[in-house]
Amino acid sequence: MRIPYFVIVQLLEAVDECHCERPQGAKQSLKIASSLSLLAMTRLLPEAELLPYFAPGSRQRKSFTIIELIMVIIIMGIVLIPLGIMSMDFTREIVYSRDSGTAEGLVKVEMAKVNNLAFADLTLNNGYDNTVSNYEGYPYDLRRRVNYANSPTNTLKRVQVTVYPAGNTTAPLVNAITYVANVSFGAGAGGSAALGLQANSMVVSGGSISGNNLINVTLANSDTLNAITITQMTISFTGASGISLKKVNIAGITVFSGGAYSGETINLGPTFTLAANTSYSSPVFLEFNKSLASVTALIFIMSDSFPTVNYIW
Amino acid sequence: MRNKGIALAALIIIMVLLAIIVFGVTLSITEGLRFNISNINNEKALCVAQAGMMSGLVDYLADGLISPQSNINVNPPSEFYYSVGESSSFMLIDGSNVRANGRVVNTWPIKNFNFDPASSIVINSIVVEWDYAANLVNMKIGNNYILKSASLSSPATINSANCFGGSIPLSIQGNTTYSGTNVQYLSFSANIPANLTVSLTFNFSDGSFLKKLLINGGKVTNNEFSLRATGKIGSGSSALARRTLTATYDVTTNKITSWQESTKHIIP
Numbered sequence: 399m400r401i402p403y404f405v406i407v408q409l410l411e412a413v414d415e416c417h418c419e420r421p422q423g424a425k426q427s428l429k430i431a432s433s434l435s436l437l438a439m440t441r442l443l444p445e446a447e448l449l450p451y452f453a454p455g456s457r458q459r460k461s462f463t464i465i466e467l468i469m470v471i472i473i474m475g476i477v478l479i480p481l482g483i484m485s486m487d488f489t490r491e492i493v494y495s496r497d498s499g500t501a502e503g504l505v506k507v508e509m510a511k512v513n514n515l516a517f518a519d520l521t522l523n524n525g526y527d528n529t530v531s532n533y534e535g536y537p538y539d540l541r542r543r544v545n546y547a548n549s550p551t552n553t554l555k556r557v558q559v560t561v562y563p564a565g566n567t568t569a570p571l572v573n574a575i576t577y578v579a580n581v582s583f584g585a586g587a588g589g590s591a592a593l594g595l596q597a598n599s600m601v602v603s604g605g606s607i608s609g610n611n612l613i614n615v616t617l618a619n620s621d622t623l624n625a626i627t628i629t630q631m632t633i634s635f636t637g638a639s640g641i642s643l644k645k646v647n648i649a650g651i652t653v654f655s656g657g658a659y660s661g662e663t664i665n666l667g668p669t670f671t672l673a674a675n676t677s678y679s680s681p682v683f684l685e686f687n688k689s690l691a692s693v694t695a696l697i698f699i700m701s702d703s704f705p706t707v708n709y710i711w
Numbered sequence: 712m713r714n715k716g717i718a719l720a721a722l723i724i725i726m727v728l729l730a731i732i733v734f735g736v737t738l739s740i741t742e743g744l745r746f747n748i749s750n751i752n753n754e755k756a757l758c759v760a761q762a763g764m765m766s767g768l769v770d771y772l773a774d775g776l777i778s779p780q781s782n783i784n785v786n787p788p789s790e791f792y793y794s795v796g797e798s799s800s801f802m803l804i805d806g807s808n809v810r811a812n813g814r815v816v817n818t819w820p821i822k823n824f825n826f827d828p829a830s831s832i833v834i835n836s837i838v839v840e841w842d843y844a845a846n847l848v849n850m851k852i853g854n855n856y857i858l859k860s861a862s863l864s865s866p867a868t869i870n871s872a873n874c875f876g877g878s879i880p881l882s883i884q885g886n887t888t889y890s891g892t893n894v895q896y897l898s899f900s901a902n903i904p905a906n907l908t909v910s911l912t913f914n915f916s917d918g919s920f921l922k923k924l925l926i927n928g929g930k931v932t933n934n935e936f937s938l939r940a941t942g943k944i945g946s947g948s949s950a951l952a953r954r955t956l957t958a959t960y961d962v963t964t965n966k967i968t969s970w971q972e973s974t975k976h977i978i979p
Contacts, residue, residue, distance in 0.1 A: 466719050466722075469719060469722070470719075470722050473722060473726070474722075477726060477729070481733060484733070484737070488736070488737070488740050491740050491741070491744050492740055492743075494744065495740070495743050495744040495747045498744075498747045498748065498751055499747045499750070501751075502747065502750050502751045502754055505754060506754060509758060513761075547762075547766070548766075548769065551769075551773070553769045553772070553773070554765060554766060554769045556762075556785070558786075572751050572754075572755075573755075573786070574754060574755045574758045575755075575758060575759065575762065575785050575786045575790060576758035576759065576761045576762045576765075577761065577762035577763075577765040577766055577785075578765060579765040579766075579768055579769045579772075581765070581768050581772075581960075581965070581966070581967055582965075582966055582967070583966060583967045583968075583970065584961075584964060584966035584967070584968070585964070585966070585968065586932075586933035586935055586959075586961040586963070586964060586966070586968040587807050587933055587934065587961055587963035587964045588806065588807065588927070588930065588931055588932040588933040589930050589931070590930060590931055591929060591930055591931070592809055592810060592811045592812075592907075592926050592929055592930060592931050595810050595812060595818075595892075597815075597817075597892065597893075598810050598811065598812030598813045598815045598817065599812050599813040600813060601813055601814060620812070620813040620814065620902045621812065621813070704892050705892055705893065706893065707815065707817070707849075707851070707893040707896055707898070708854075708893065
């Protein structure tokens with residue numbers, strides 16, 4: 399039978415401590431008792447390694463006292479018990495951390511799959527509820543549930559993905575919810591050339607009111623390739639009571655005559671065509687039957703049916 | 712003789728070392744767990760943000776209008792989403808039929824597609840940028856002059872100080888469309904080249920803005936709007952995680968043309 403060396407050392411240390419603190423007679427008695435005890439121990443425990451302790455020159459001993467030993471045991475006890483409890487908690491946390499991390503990854507995988515499914519896919523049907531064991535080869539089960547989120551329209555589906563430890567559906571690790579709709583991803587509609595309209599090539603400038611007339615309105619066609627044609631005009635104006643438009647003259651040609659009240663659209667006859675890239679030095683002339691105060695809107699309507707912007711004087 | 716004990720000192724040293732190790736290990740495990748939980752919350756918030764985005768799109772597809780959605784709880788008690796919510800999210804500018812010819816850029820309808828007519832969006836300023844040597848002379852929105860007989864070089868900022876007739880701030884009511892050839896137009900001082908590029912940036916009273924490429928290198932652009940949705944994990948005012956998605960939706964093709972994450976959250 400072996401006994402730890404330090405135990406014997408501590409016993410001797412205890413005896414030695416007693417020597418220092420007791421009267422001489424008592425010390426002698428104790429010394430004898432301890433010697434006897436030691437003798438008994440060496441007989442009882444012949445394998446105890448005592449020799450190094452009594453080796454020559456070993457009187458300068460540095461060793462633990464019994465008090466220190468007891469303190470160590472108490473303190474270690476105080477420290478180790480909570481540490482043990484904590485280590486168990488930590489172990490659980492480490493396991494949970496590993497599980498939750500993996501579960502999060504699996505949810506991402508499943509959501510990516512869900513987002514790539516057609517809205518009408520069977521696995522996205524209303525009421526779908528399926529659990530896959532050992533999802534993607536991992537020791538976790540994954541459950542997908544689908545329900546309409548906007549009944550009765552039923553154009554939006556609620557998808558719930560839950561990950562559990564394998565075989566344990568009572569403790570979900572992750573539960574994520576999203577919606578899917580019947581929309582798709584793709585390129586936009588932009589990119590074609592902006593369409594040119596006749597009205598956009600029409601440049602109107604100048605013009606002023608003089609008595610019964612609007613004079614010196616200059617027209618130009620900025621389109622370098624194509625002619626544009628004015629077919630109608632819509633005009634709104636203010637002036638003396640009963641005022642009406644009497645005549646329209648463009649580049650020396652009378653294109654309208656008769657009577658038109660404010661807000662009316664008149665048809666030009668003949669229509670007036672502006673050649674490509676041409677400015678007309680003979681301006682537009684509008685004659686009214688009474689004194690003109692203002693033209694609140696003049697819109698030229700082109701042969702492609704699109705109007706110009708409003709012009710005012 | 713006096714023996715010198717070293718066990719207590721050694722014990723204290725060992726305990727200090729042990730404490731450091733235990734503290735380090737504790738911190739590592741705790742932070743690792745917190746990191747994982749944070750990741751899970753972030754992933755859930757992203758899923759919820761997608762829910763808000765899809766909900767907004769479905770709302771638009773139903774009637775061409777969108778209602779702001781706040782505090783929608785998809786998984787009680789703590790998973791919410793918020794979608795749209797800013798002025799810029801309600802403004803639709805159709806660049807798919809824009810015309811550019813002569814000196815005029817027109818035929819770009821605009822719409823405030825907020826379902827609620829009382830929910831106006833207010834434009835505080837407009838920045839117009841173009842890429843050829845000309846000045847901006849006129850601009851109309853909603854058939855009203857915003858700029859008239861002016862001469863602004865690019866980039867031109869039109870605001871309350873230089874607009875025509877106090878037209879800015881400009882309010883556009885919910886569920887309102889301004890369409891027509893010249894209801895919105897820009898006119899310049901010189902003829903437009905074939906490869907014109909024009910962009911408009913609308914700055915709204917709530918601090919949001921919308922930049923629209925109206926015509927790009929002489930080509931029409933999309934008829935699209937942007938949508939934003941924020942997912943929040945947490946309850947009440949506290950949030951454990953927020954993720955926000957923005958997307959653009961092309962009305963002409965009925966397709967989502969961009970889908971990205973944003974750090975600009977909707978926080979009511």
